[in-house]
Amino acid sequence: MSDRGTIRTFPVIFAAPSGAGKTTIARELSTRRRDVEFSISATTRPARRTERDGVDYFFHTEEEFRRMIAEGELLEWAEVHGYLYGTPRRNLVQARDRHHFLLLDIDVQGSRQVKDVVPDAVSIFVLPPDGAELAQRLIGRGSEDGEVRRHRLLAAREELNAAAEFDYVVVNDNLAAAVGSVETILEAEALRIFRRVDLQEEVRSLISDVDRVLGR
Numbered sequence: 680m681s682d683r684g685t686i687r688t689f690p691v692i693f694a695a696p697s698g699a700g701k702t703t704i705a706r707e708l709s710t711r712r713r714d715v716e717f718s719i720s721a722t723t724r725p726a727r728r729t730e731r732d733g734v735d736y737f738f739h740t741e742e743e744f745r746r747m748i749a750e751g752e753l754l755e756w757a758e759v760h761g762y763l764y765g766t767p768r769r770n771l772v773q774a775r776d777r778h779h780f781l782l783l784d785i786d787v788q789g790s791r792q793v794k795d796v797v798p799d800a801v802s803i804f805v806l807p808p809d810g811a812e813l814a815q816r817l818i819g820r821g822s823e824d825g826e827v828r829r830h831r832l833l834a835a836r837e838e839l840n841a842a843a844e845f846d847y848v849v850v851n852d853n854l855a856a857a858v859g860s861v862e863t864i865l866e867a868e869a870l871r872i873f874r875r876v877d878l879q880e881e882v883r884s885l886i887s888d889v890d891r892v893l894g895r
């Protein structure tokens with residue numbers, strides 16, 4: 680019996696106050712491992728200078744986004760910082776077909792929805808080492824002006840209150856260590872007995888091997 684057997688791959692949700700580093704961790708993990716893929720969300724937020732459609736997000740008008748909701752194309756969706764964000768259902772279907780772990784970088788509202796409809800999902804809350812560093816990372820990222828940044832820090836206070844709802848917590852102080860912790864979670868979760876697709880068959884085959892040795 681191989682250590683990995685056949686397991687049903689599962690989605691891994693990353694949530695965190697804006698600026699804690701969940702996108703950085705999820706992106707880094709998806710470059711390190713071939714069995715994970717990053718879930719590209721749909722959003723009505725305008726693209727930042729460095730962002731590309733279909734790579735960072737699928738950028739949509741609000742009308743297009745509402746149509747996707749109406750047609751049931753989204754696994755979850757939420758309004759975050761004044762814009763709509765959602766996970767295309769096909770991301771999960773494709774990842775499962777490819778036997779990949781899907782990494783979802785979504786907010787707390789979306790995390791709750793995914794946990795409701797995909798019970799085998801694993802959720803990780805990413806914490807910054809401290810509040811000053813969180814503010815510093817938001818400034819360093821340079822993607823928001825002062826007013827928007829202030830709004831995000833206010834929202835961060837709210838998101839932090841949801842930390843206890845998650846399965847795991849990872850403090851993103853040193854990036855390599857944080858990515859390492861996430862890999863540990865992934866490896867351990869992959870070994871959980873209920874994820875094993877052919878458990879009964881594997882056990883039956885082992886019993887027949889033992890029986891053969893016993894001459895039964």
Ligand code: ADP
Pocket residue numbers: 695696697698699700701702703704816817819820851852853854
């Ligand atoms: P989030 O997705 O949680 O909003 P990002 O991944 O965009 O956060 O990270 C916010 C900023 O912090 C980015 O500029 C990123 O490069 C930086 N960053 C992420 N992780 C670390 C880390 N461990 N140490 C220092 N800077 C980091």
Ligand code: 5GP
Pocket residue numbers: 695697720721724755756757759760764765766784785786787788789790
């Ligand atoms: P940003 O605009 O900084 O890329 O993301 C803002 C927030 O929206 C982050 O907390 C991010 O995790 C969240 N977000 C991104 N994509 C999705 C999504 O598909 N669904 C939900 N619910 N939140 C998302």
